[in-house]
Amino acid sequence: MWRSGTVAVAAVAMVLAGTSAVQAGGGGRFTPGAAGAGDPYFPDSGNGGYDVKDYDLSFAYDPATGAITATARIRAEATQDLSSFDLDFLGPLVVDGVEVDGPARWRREGAQELIVTPRKGIVKGRTFTTTVAYHGVPQRIDDPALGTSGWIATSDGVMALNQPFGAATYYPVNDTPKDKATYSVTVTAPSDLTVLANGEKTREKTSRGRTTVTWRMRQPMASELAMLTIGKYNVTRGRTEAGVPSVTAVDTALDTGQGAGFFATTNTVTDWMQRTWGRYPFGSTGGIVDNVGVGYALETQGRSVYDIGTPGRLPSTGTIAHELAHQWFGDSVTPALWKDIWLNEGWATYNDWLYAEATGGRTAQAAFDAAYARAATNPSWQTVMGDPGRDGIYDWSSYTRGAMTLHVLRTTIGDAAFYRLGRAWVSRHEGGVVSTADFRALAEKVSGKDLDALFTTWVYTPGKPAL
Ligand SMILES: [Zn+2]
Numbered sequence: 001m002w003r004s005g006t007v008a009v010a011a012v013a014m015v016l017a018g019t020s021a022v023q024a025g026g027g028g029r030f031t032p033g034a035a036g037a038g039d040p041y042f043p044d045s046g047n048g049g050y051d052v053k054d055y056d057l058s059f060a061y062d063p064a065t066g067a068i069t070a071t072a073r074i075r076a077e078a079t080q081d082l083s084s085f086d087l088d089f090l091g092p093l094v095v096d097g098v099e100v101d102g103p104a105r106w107r108r109e110g111a112q113e114l115i116v117t118p119r120k121g122i123v124k125g126r127t128f129t130t131t132v133a134y135h136g137v138p139q140r141i142d143d144p145a146l147g148t149s150g151w152i153a154t155s156d157g158v159m160a161l162n163q164p165f166g167a168a169t170y171y172p173v174n175d176t177p178k179d180k181a182t183y184s185v186t187v188t189a190p191s192d193l194t195v196l197a198n199g200e201k202t203r204e205k206t207s208r209g210r211t212t213v214t215w216r217m218r219q220p221m222a223s224e225l226a227m228l229t230i231g232k233y234n235v236t237r238g239r240t241e242a243g244v245p246s247v248t249a250v251d252t253a254l255d256t257g258q259g260a261g262f263f264a265t266t267n268t269v270t271d272w273m274q275r276t277w278g279r280y281p282f283g284s285t286g287g288i289v290d291n292v293g294v295g296y297a298l299e300t301q302g303r304s305v306y307d308i309g310t311p312g313r314l315p316s317t318g319t320i321a322h323e324l325a326h327q328w329f330g331d332s333v334t335p336a337l338w339k340d341i342w343l344n345e346g347w348a349t350y351n352d353w354l355y356a357e358a359t360g361g362r363t364a365q366a367a368f369d370a371a372y373a374r375a376a377t378n379p380s381w382q383t384v385m386g387d388p389g390r391d392g393i394y395d396w397s398s399y400t401r402g403a404m405t406l407h408v409l410r411t412t413i414g415d416a417a418f419y420r421l422g423r424a425w426v427s428r429h430e431g432g433v434v435s436t437a438d439f440r441a442l443a444e445k446v447s448g449k450d451l452d453a454l455f456t457t458w459v460y461t462p463g464k465p466a467l
Pocket residue numbers: 299322326344345348
């Protein structure tokens with residue numbers, strides 16, 4: 001319906017924005033969806049009243065200006081009788097028009113709410129498609145506590161990294177891990193640039209020096225884990241030994257021939273994780289090495305991103321193990337609320353320890369001992385790991401205390417129960433969202449032990465636990 005960039009779109013958009021007489025719903029039965037998703041750390045992120053099933057995002061990218069002209073088609077199911085609903089969408093992007101299965105009204109409110117009012121109320125259970133046409137130069141987020149996220153310009157293009165709330169910098173979104181959806185991402189860019197995103201490439205077509213590429217993520221994905229990059233890459237494609245399709249990429253400016261090693265390590269670790277925790281949860285594995293300047297690696301779904309600033313360098317095997325472990329712990333199985341992020345970072349960090357142990361490096365016990373040696377007076381022990389606060393989600397506690405907690409759990413319930421628990425956790429909750437309470441309940445069920453003291457001390461009590 002919408003063809004972005006045409007005169008017709010702009011004209012229709014003005015008419016839609018100016019429409020005000022249409023009343024949505026009838027008789028008070030239809031009510032607005034909530035403007036947040038109930039996470040106290042990020043009260044404006046996410047929305048209520050609907051459940052997104054699929055995002056179909058199309059971008060035309062102009063490297064000269066950094067501008068995008070884009071269309072988002074969002075298929076969702078109403079979870080209440082809806083008179084209007086919100087999407088998270090940040091300026092300075094300009095909305096050109098919004099439709100909900102036909103004409104709709106819209107307005108923007110506050111920093112990130114795009115409020116959409118369909119012509120008629122949407123009955124609970126009905127599936128509807130919202131189309132948003134927009135354009136502009138997306139701007140990244142630099143958060144004093146949480147670092148850089150969103151649409152990040154690089155020397156040769158862009159890298160979009162969303163965790164925890166960057167998605168709304170380049171597409172309208174229900175930005176909560178609670179609302180996973182499948183994704184199609186289509187980018188049209190000059191043919192000398194490579195486009196990579198989550199999932200598998202399903203289409204590529206070149207015409208007059210511009211290439212259009214579509215990537216499809218077929219498994220449910222949280223918006224914080226969506227990724228898109230446009231740049232100059234050397235790409236390696238193949239399969240792991242166990243047969244998982246694999247795509248790795250190294251920025252050409254960083255590549256001194258390390259691509260084959262990166263590909264091999266990624267595949268070896270992917271297969272080790274499969275043997276340890278069960279089948280790889282997505283359609284393909286891989287990784288992207290780029291000079292992003294954010295100072296972190298991120299477990300973007302199916303294909304993690306590693307920020308490397310020096311040519312010739314690769315992420316450490318430990319970092320690769322950490323990010324690949326996240327594909328099970330964090331991506332497939334995702335905490336619904338950010339306070340439970342230790343379930344991501346603790347498991348990922350512990351898998352780094354376990355992989356080292358399994359490959360002749362330091363044992364997990366030695367890693368635990370080294371971490372536990374941190375003085376009790378160190379303030380990092382005072383964070384309540386199970387509720388670290390908005391600014392504390394990336395603190396030492398979520399990572400190292402999280403891994404230590406899992407090690408204590410392992411030594412308490414024994415290796416057999418511990419590995420059974422990990423496998424049950426990722427299979428039972430595959431593609432879903434979880435809480436610490438879910439994890440404790442499963443740990444107690446699998447082990448047959450009361451773990452109240454362990455969870456109370458390690459997860460919910462500040463201070464250095466006694467052993
Ligand atoms: Zn991590």
